[in-house]
Amino acid sequence: MNKRLGDYLKAYGAPLPAQEALDLFLGMARIVHGMHEQFAFYGQELRFDNVILSPDQPPRVLDCGIPQSRLAAKSPAPEDVAQGIRRDIHQLGVMLYQMATGQPVPERRSTYNFRTDFDETSELLPVPDPRTVNPAVSMEIVRLVAKATARDAQSQAKSIGELLSLLEPSPDAAEGAAKAELSAPAAPAPAESAQASQANPPVRRDAKVTLAKRSLPVVSERTGFVLNEAAVKRDAPPAPAPPPASLVDGLAQAFADLSGTGERPTGKGFKFFLAGVSCLLLLVVSLIIYRIVEKFFLGGGASVATRPTVEALRSRSETSNRQTFVPTTAPDDTRALLPALVAVKGGTFEMGSLDGQPDEQPVHRVTLSDFEIGKYEVTNAQYKAFCDATRRPYPEEPNFARLRNYFLDYPHHPVVRVSWDDANAYCIWLSERTGDLYRLPTEAEWEYVARNSPIGWDSYHSGGAPHEVGTSPPNELGIHDLMGNVWEWCADWYGSYPAEPQTNPKGSPRGTHKVLRGCSWYFSTVPCRTTSRFRFDPTLNYWFNGGFRVVRAKH
Numbered sequence: 001m002n003k004r005l006g007d008y009l010k011a012y013g014a015p016l017p018a019q020e021a022l023d024l025f026l027g028m029a030r031i032v033h034g035m036h037e038q039f040a041f042y043g044q045e046l047r048f049d050n051v052i053l054s055p056d057q058p059p060r061v062l063d064c065g066i067p068q069s070r071l072a073a074k075s076p077a078p079e080d081v082a083q084g085i086r087r088d089i090h091q092l093g094v095m096l097y098q099m100a101t102g103q104p105v106p107e108r109r110s111t112y113n114f115r116t117d118f119d120e121t122s123e124l125l126p127v128p129d130p131r132t133v134n135p136a137v138s139m140e141i142v143r144l145v146a147k148a149t150a151r152d153a154q155s156q157a158k159s160i161g162e163l164l165s166l167l168e169p170s171p172d173a174a175e176g177a178a179k180a181e182l183s184a185p186a187a188p189a190p191a192e193s194a195q196a197s198q199a200n201p202p203v204r205r206d207a208k209v210t211l212a213k214r215s216l217p218v219v220s221e222r223t224g225f226v227l228n229e230a231a232v233k234r235d236a237p238p239a240p241a242p243p244p245a246s247l248v249d250g251l252a253q254a255f256a257d258l259s260g261t262g263e264r265p266t267g268k269g270f271k272f273f274l275a276g277v278s279c280l281l282l283l284v285v286s287l288i289i290y291r292i293v294e295k296f297f298l299g300g301g302a303s304v305a306t307r308p309t310v311e312a313l314r315s316r317s318e319t320s321n322r323q324t325f326v327p328t329t330a331p332d333d334t335r336a337l338l339p340a341l342v343a344v345k346g347g348t349f350e351m352g353s354l355d356g357q358p359d360e361q362p363v364h365r366v367t368l369s370d371f372e373i374g375k376y377e378v379t380n381a382q383y384k385a386f387c388d389a390t391r392r393p394y395p396e397e398p399n400f401a402r403l404r405n406y407f408l409d410y411p412h413h414p415v416v417r418v419s420w421d422d423a424n425a426y427c428i429w430l431s432e433r434t435g436d437l438y439r440l441p442t443e444a445e446w447e448y449v450a451r452n453s454p455i456g457w458d459s460y461h462s463g464g465a466p467h468e469v470g471t472s473p474p475n476e477l478g479i480h481d482l483m484g485n486v487w488e489w490c491a492d493w494y495g496s497y498p499a500e501p502q503t504n505p506k507g508s509p510r511g512t513h514k515v516l517r518g519c520s521w522y523f524s525t526v527p528c529r530t531t532s533r534f535r536f537d538p539t540l541n542y543w544f545n546g547g548f549r550v551v552r553a554k555h
Contacts, residue, residue: 326473344372
């Protein structure tokens with residue numbers, strides 16, 4: 001008998017098996033794709049209570065709430081189409097997350113994507129990694145959820161087909177689809193079809209749509225979709241065109257295809273145009289050949305004065321003003337599984353800067369008590385000991401170009417792709433293990449110890465990846481990698497500075513983002529200054545150039 005998917009999940013009471021969750025996801029995705037073909041979108045109506053399960057047919061998605069006029073729309077606004085598709089794809093990712101974890105997506109704060117303009121105005125609900133709730137979730141589901149629920153439009157899938165392209169088609173599935181098509185019954189005669197339709201009017205319609213190299217049967221309700229003629233013609237193979245009789249005919253046909261009108265240019269004017277373009281191309285090729293011969297065979301260019309470009313002048317100016325960087329050998333204490341610490345004497349200093357960004361002001365007086373801070377950033381080996389002891393999932397592979405299998409094969413490099421929640425959990429575990437109070441440094445403590453620190457592994461020196469901790473020159477306190485290597489999580493919520501003096505400040509009482517400090521190996525557009533501030537969502541762990549260091553304190 002028919003049953004709502006929401007009731008089925010409640011009765012099941014646990015995460016669905018991976019294959020069952022994927023099958024349900026694919027069944028819903030193909031129907032949503034069909035509605036998108038008709039410029040109709042579900043929005044908030046795409047939820048578990050509107051998905052009907054039957055024992056003898058694929059899942060059905062009720063299209064309640066979709067205006068019928070949207071199905072007949074001929075020229076909807078492109079921004080409305082993109083927004084509707086984006087919301088539906090995001091909702092599919094949310095539903096897959098809940099089926100794979102057995103829990104709803106937590107209602108957390110908004111976020112942005114550091115790779116593009118920070119999207120803090122998005123209405124889409126942020127979705128964490130499902131493995132934080134259910135470590136047994138397969139990588140296929142993790143990739144689908146991440147692609148469907150990405151917070152920025154550049155990273156999120158633009159269509160159902162792009163989303164399902166993450167799934168590799170299995171040979172068995174393709175062979176089964178081919179056998180099903182070969183064994184399909186022949187179509188009835190027109191007279192028989194007409195009689196059958198008069199006796200039993202159809203309740204549903206079937207079509208076939210190809211998604212992610214899979215042939216999927218699409219089932220629709222009365223107000224559902226039927227693949228339109230444009231989509232059928234688009235997918236049909238084009239008729240072979242006769243070969244052109246000459247080069248001019250071929251170019252004329254190319255112009256006709258590019259213009260979209262199908263009209264081929266004719267006459268002497270077109271031939272003169274082709275002759276002019278040919279002469280111009282010949283001139284360009286001759287100039288390129290001349291420059292190559294002059295440079296490599298005639299010795300030209302070595303003594304020829306050339307005018308430098310604006311980019312070259314700017315790069316030369318920045319390089320001349322930078323401090324000299326000399327890498328060092330990593331000390332022995334970087335190998336210890338317990339983070340090495342440096343004792344810091346408390347004091348009073350002026351926090352902030354008048355020369356930086358607006359969020360570095362106002363400059364205010366801060367007084368700090370004594371504390372101990374990590375001499376280095378927490379390494380892969382130290383974080384791995386925490387993961388092994390607590391059965392926490394390892395950080396995902398950051399896919400550095402020259403550091404493959406980064407987390408396991410580079411134990412003394414700083415750990416990356418850890419969220420603020422992950423870093424805080426490490427500090428709690430370290431406190432329980434040692435009996436001392438470990439935590440993340442406050443923003444004031446970090447800036448206090450980072451004053452006058454030399455710039456280390458930034459984008460000018462790193463070569464496109466982080467380096468082993470302790471291999472950049474330390475500051476006067478003996479602390480390494482404060483300026484460069486990876487951004488470092490702080491304990492504070494991001495917020496405005498107060499104007500009045502502070503004693504052991506802990507930042508804003510609440511917020512949506514946590515503070516990071518210190519620049520990294522990746523950024524060249526962000527100034528590497530000790531007062532520079534950055535922020536990020538504390539629940540996300542795809543920050544591939546962010547890590548942390550610890551503080552041991554009595555407060």
